Amino acid sequence: MIEIKNLRKSYSCNFESKEILSDMSLIIEEGQWCTIIGPSGTGKSTFLNCVSGLLKPDSGEIIYEGINLYNLKEEIRSEYRRLNIGFIFQDFKLLPHYSVLDNVALPLIYDEPKTALYLRAKRLLDTVGMKEDLFNRLPEGLSGGEKQRVAIARALIANPKVLICDEPTGNLDIDNRNIIIELLKEFKNKGQTIIMVTHDEEVAQYGDITYKLYLGNLETNEGTI
Numbered sequence: 001m002i003e004i005k006n007l008r009k010s011y012s013c014n015f016e017s018k019e020i021l022s023d024m025s026l027i028i029e030e031g032q033w034c035t036i037i038g039p040s041g042t043g044k045s046t047f048l049n050c051v052s053g054l055l056k057p058d059s060g061e062i063i064y065e066g067i068n069l070y071n072l073k074e075e076i077r078s079e080y081r082r083l084n085i086g087f088i089f090q091d092f093k094l095l096p097h098y099s100v101l102d103n104v105a106l107p108l109i110y111d112e113p114k115t116a117l118y119l120r121a122k123r124l125l126d127t128v129g130m131k132e133d134l135f136n137r138l139p140e141g142l143s144g145g146e147k148q149r150v151a152i153a154r155a156l157i158a159n160p161k162v163l164i165c166d167e168p169t170g171n172l173d174i175d176n177r178n179i180i181i182e183l184l185k186e187f188k189n190k191g192q193t194i195i196m197v198t199h200d201e202e203v204a205q206y207g208d209i210t211y212k213l214y215l216g217n218l219e220t221n222e223g224t225i
């Protein structure tokens with residue numbers, strides 16, 4: 001279970017502070033697929049970054065299975081993230097000087113024997129529909145959709161308990177989008193938790209619950225929570 005309590009986040013810009021998230025609270029049950037929608041610029045990525053432990057909120061708590069993420073020392077938090085939380089970034093964040101295969105394997109490079117790790121990385125790349133002749137290419141030589149699929153494979157390499165996805169199908173054609181939907185369904189069927197931001201209504205319909213981010217708060221059909 002993930003408890004999000006009284007989350008607030010503002011950004012300062014040109015000596016002005018703009019509140020993006022205002023007192024947001026939410027409980028995500030283990031195994032739930034939670035979808036977040038909302039207009040551009042409302043703070044969806046900011047929310048995911050806070051929830052994943054990447055961006056410290058101004059106040060509030062993020063609690064994973066009783067562990068208060070921002071009470072952990074930075075190194076321990078980043079270790080917790082690496083092993084338990086997969087993150088598919090909206091802008092992919094692939095490492096530019098590493099090959100496709102290395103990008104997928106790197107999160108676990110010191111944790112596992114290389115042969116088994118690289119075999120799994122190859123299988124995952126194959127599952128997300130990457131052709132083998134792209135495995136040794138640098139990210140700069142990939143299309144947007146190919147980069148997105150590498151980012152998805154990387155997020156899954158540690159078999160995380162929680163997958164946080166920021167527009168995971170935003171750059172994909174219908175066939176590849178369907179592959180990713182199947183992958184997410186499989187992930188959920190194994191009891192793992194998904195928190196996803198999407199503008200794609202087709203993708204949104206597979207979630208268990210949809211929230212709309214609006215004026216710094218989350219709404220369901222029943223109203224603001």
Ligand SMILES: Nc1ncnc2c1ncn2[C@@H]1O[C@H](COP(=O)(O)OP(=O)(O)OP(=O)(O)O)[C@@H](O)[C@H]1O
Pocket residue numbers: 011012013020038039040041042043044045046047090
């Ligand atoms: N580091 C930052 N410094 C200042 N303002 C920021 C920063 N990051 C984001 N913002 C602003 O915060 C607001 C929310 O940004 P965010 O990226 O969370 O929106 P979003 O809902 O994910 O949008 P999109 O659907 O376009 O991805 C935007 O107005 C953005 O300009």
Ligand SMILES: [Mg+2]
Pocket residue numbers: 044045046090166
């Ligand atoms: Mg965003």
